[in-house]
Amino acid sequence: MSEVEHRHLRSALEFAVLIATEGQKRRPPLNFPKELKPFLSKQRISTGALGRVRRIIESDGVFRSAISAGALPELVDDVGRLWLAGESGWEQRAGSLLDAEAADNESRDLQRDLKRSEKRRVAAEQAAARIQAEVLVRDQSIATHLTELDELRADVMKATEALSEVRTELIDTRNELRHARDREAAAVRRADAAPSDAGIAEARPEAATPNATHDALVAAEASRAAAAAQTRLEEALDASRLFTGELERLLTGADDDLPGRSTAPSSTSRRSERTPIPLPGGVISTSAQAAEHLVRSDAAILVDGYNVAKLGWPGRSLEEQRDALLNRTENLARRHGADVTIVFDGDSVVGAHANRHRTVRVVFSPAGVTADDVIRDEVERLPFDRSIVVVTNDRAIVDDVRRAGANVVPSNAFIATL
Template sequence: MTSSEDASTGPAGGPGPSGASSGSGAPPEPLDAPEPDTGDTGDEEGLDRPLPEDVRARVVEYGADILGGLPAAEVPAALRRVAKFEPRRRARLAGPQIAAQLETDAGFRGRVAERVARVWPELAEGLRRGMVPPAADPVAVAAAAYLLRPAGWALIVDRIHGDLEQQESAKEVGAVAAELAEARRRLDEVKSEHHRETVRLRSGLREQRSEIADLRRRLHAERQRAKDAVERAERASADAAERDTAAAGRLGAVEAENRRLRNRLAAAESQVENARRAARAGRSADDARLHVLLDVLMDASHGLRRELALPTSIESPADLVAEEHERRVRGTPSVGLAADDPAVVDQLLLLPRVHLLVDGYNVTKTGYGTLPLADQRTRLLTSLEGLASRTKAEITCVFDGADVDAPPALPSNRRVRLLFSDPGETADELIIRLVRAEPPGRPLGVVTSDREIVSAVRREGARPVPSLLFLRRLEGA
């Protein structure tokens, strides 16, 4: 580091002693201190009060900066643990220890003073001669005087301490004056706002008084109308009392008429009861004659049954159940072939008005389940279209709609009906619902290998066709 650079930045990289002050270019002023040629070094002098905070921070900063360049043997024992830290970190973490060491350790303070004298030779020489440039930074001057300790250094530090306090007091006075001006401005604003609010409230008060006067007039009018209404209510009450009296008289007459009618009703009921007793007595004789006639007929019918060897009963409830089962079995399409014969499908399609229902995914996963679902549907529908074209049969193909966002677009001239189950409904349930929707007696075939569907459609009278058998028929075509 050159002397010019040191003079501009200081030992710790901060501003030099000529950083900020008025009166630059003025000749140096003599300080109130004894002449330095007496040989007094000023070590016996002391301060009556602590260093100003800014001066103390600058002194600590100089000490922290020089600490990193000292040999390990010369580093004070109290500061060895922070000697390897970065200067700013040393000043931040060990500031009190560095300040105490500079105050008590003359050797350490002398090393820092030597560095200050090398960096700021003019300032150091001026302090030794009792002359300081007026443009020098007072904080840097006080820090240099504290470290170099020329004769009269305590007076220099004390005078700078007073100057700094005056500057701080001036700043505080300026701040207080600014706050006072701001408070006055706010007071003026509050007064203005208060005046506007007072004007507004007075205007509102006049409006309220006007509204109150209007409400009083309306209240007087309402009271007059209420008085008139009370008079009308009293007259209506008197009229109602008169009508109640008249109604009470009419009610008495009606009650008398009701009593007369009740007496007549009681007499009529008595006559009806007498007539019922007579009718029951007549029916008893008729019932006796009828029983005799039935006994004669029963005896005659038993004699005829024995002579003609007739069965004891035409039919029994069990016969009715058997007949219903036989009729349901006859309704199931049967072609007289084995269940695994591919010709079953052809025979079934030859029946008039036959309706073939196909469980789509059951058939595709049996024949070509490795394909994607969309390709499975396309392949099966293509085969069904060909079968419907050749046989002219009605064919409905049902798929689960859970994995389909939107039904695929199909040509309008297709022969195969394509259905997807709704959300919450499976394809199996939709097939069973379609079977139940057909009229009794129509030939129905359901292509599936699902046992639950097979059992359900058989109960409904439809013929199940295994999926593998149907695939053989499609491949054989």
């Protein structure tokens, strides 16, 4: 059985002092122990003075009985009313009430701890399910890339064989052209020798005429063959150039899809191609107006979680700061349809807010990785044609993300929009 301590009688003791305070204002005044006068002007009896007030009231049985009649349950708890009544065995009954109250409190504490444990278990299971889903998606993506890689390799083999055939045809065409040119040169030489044989042709016209005609026909044929060969050679060269360009494109595409090789543009290209969102005229980039304008845009918003939370709610615990930021950012995202990702340091609480925040994406950095590094990776990962807004006061990442073409909003300006 619990012992009835002074603190258990606080409601009855303060009630007695209140009655004495009001009673002295009556005419005639209520009789009360004079030793209570130092306590009449106090709003609340200090813990150290409870024992003294108790002894004063217990020493005056008449006053104690008088106030016992007016001790309503709304003003005095059960233990206090038992003490004021002072009936025989009141301490045992009061001790039983205190034991029952302690048991109820312990039961409520156990139930609260059980609910917290259950929430943590559900969060852990959800986090595990998300990770498993991501693994399956990654495996499917790898399988798809491997299939595409096999198809590209087959295309490269076919292209290589086609290129070999083109080279062979090109060699044959060049040989044919060379032979045609040799025949043309021989025909020209015979044509040059024809005037020296003119006298002989006049003496023997019947013999000269057929030879001259034959030479002219040979020369014309050689010229046509040379022209045709030249045309085929030019066509073959054009086809070879086109095929070589297509082959280089296929080979480049195959290299880009190799596992482990990123298909995203290089960081230099991304930084040069992404353009920050322009602000309206007269709006300062570090102001709340600029933050409001950028939040309303269709940009991906990356928030340095603890950098903002600690600035916005410095007097709260770390968990309360995190909850405050998530609740307000959730409302902001719903109002404007914003795409917001909040990045926190630490991996020990992954998934802790998955049930309560469905619009805002929450990311916790893995062990050994800072939130700054996660934000840098997010900026590099997103396509260069997607506008990005980074919310932070951390100079360690401000310069990096600005070079990558992102807008930067100070934490205090972002808090003003929440």
